[in-house]
Amino acid sequence: MRQGMRMSGGGGLSFTPLTKTLLTTLVALYIGQLLVGTPLVMGLLAWNPFGAGFQPWQPFTAFFLNGTPLRAFFDWLFLFFILPPVEQLFGRQKLFRFAVSTYLGSIVIGMCFLLTGMVHISNGVWFGIEPFLAGLLVIFGLSRPNAQILLFFILPIRAAWVAWGSGLLCLLYLLSDRNLGSAMWAAGWISGFIWLRGGIQKTIKHQILRWKQRQLKQKLSRFDVIEGGQGWGSVSDDDNVH
Numbered sequence: 001m002r003q004g005m006r007m008s009g010g011g012g013l014s015f016t017p018l019t020k021t022l023l024t025t026l027v028a029l030y031i032g033q034l035l036v037g038t039p040l041v042m043g044l045l046a047w048n049p050f051g052a053g054f055q056p057w058q059p060f061t062a063f064f065l066n067g068t069p070l071r072a073f074f075d076w077l078f079l080f081f082i083l084p085p086v087e088q089l090f091g092r093q094k095l096f097r098f099a100v101s102t103y104l105g106s107i108v109i110g111m112c113f114l115l116t117g118m119v120h121i122s123n124g125v126w127f128g129i130e131p132f133l134a135g136l137l138v139i140f141g142l143s144r145p146n147a148q149i150l151l152f153f154i155l156p157i158r159a160a161w162v163a164w165g166s167g168l169l170c171l172l173y174l175l176s177d178r179n180l181g182s183a184m185w186a187a188g189w190i191s192g193f194i195w196l197r198g199g200i201q202k203t204i205k206h207q208i209l210r211w212k213q214r215q216l217k218q219k220l221s222r223f224d225v226i227e228g229g230q231g232w233g234s235v236s237d238d239d240n241v242h
Contacts, residue, residue, distance in 0.1 A: 016083070018092060022079065023076055033066070038067075042125075042127065046061075047059050047127065060103070062126055063103060063128070063129055066127075075128070075129055079129075082137065085140060085144075086139060090139070101194075102132055102191045102192055103132070105187065105188075105190070105195070106184055106187040106188045109187035109190055118174070118178065119174075119179060119180055119182070119183045120179060126181050133188070134170060134186075134188035137189075138189055141159040141163025141164070
């Protein structure tokens with residue numbers, strides 16, 4: 001396997017204690033969800049911002065729910081591969097702060113999508129850890145842009161391309177479905193990007209600086225550079241320039 005899927009110090013895929021604990025917790029919660037009854041659990045814990053059954057804990061409990069077994073399996077598989085290298089890059093404490101920042105940022109941004117009309121209120125029920133997964137992909141891909149990931153376990157691709165490509169997919173998903181689920185995918189990606197750039201204020205300053213740099217390059221490109229010693233009016237080696 002290429003770098004990016006083999007990020008541990010020994011060259012193999014690392015199944016860290018944090019990954020083991022998180023996956024064990026998610027599997028146990030899912031089994032409990034199935035035993036209690038998914039419809040009942042969804043009614044109590046899934047996030048329905050404008051529904052009759054809304055409860056204040058739902059924006060947080062919704063992150064730990066899963067729908068179909070296939071969806072749960074792919075979420076866990078993604079965590080198994082991407083969480084250890086991200087933990088190696090940032091450490092457990094930073095990773096915990098990232099998780100909290102992503103969860104809170106996803107809720108805030110998701111609500112902004114709802115209140116601005118980008119998401120249909122009638123499709124406002126949501127659950128799942130996908131915002132966290134989208135954020136993980138962003139911070140891994142943009143922190144190690146030249147690392148290679150085996151896409152679909154077959155195709156080697158640069159991590160940066162995967163990160164930006166996932167952002168494009170989140171945007172297309174949001175524009176296509178216009179529901180809270182698609183909004184939370186996009187919100188997770190945006191939250192991860194903001195966290196990686198050091199917060200909202202630093203992210204805005206960074207983008208403004210990049211815009212000014214592009215403007216300066218465009219202005220400088222209008223000028224022609226004339227080499228010395230050529231043509232009329234040039235400065236020779238014997239001239240004194242004051």
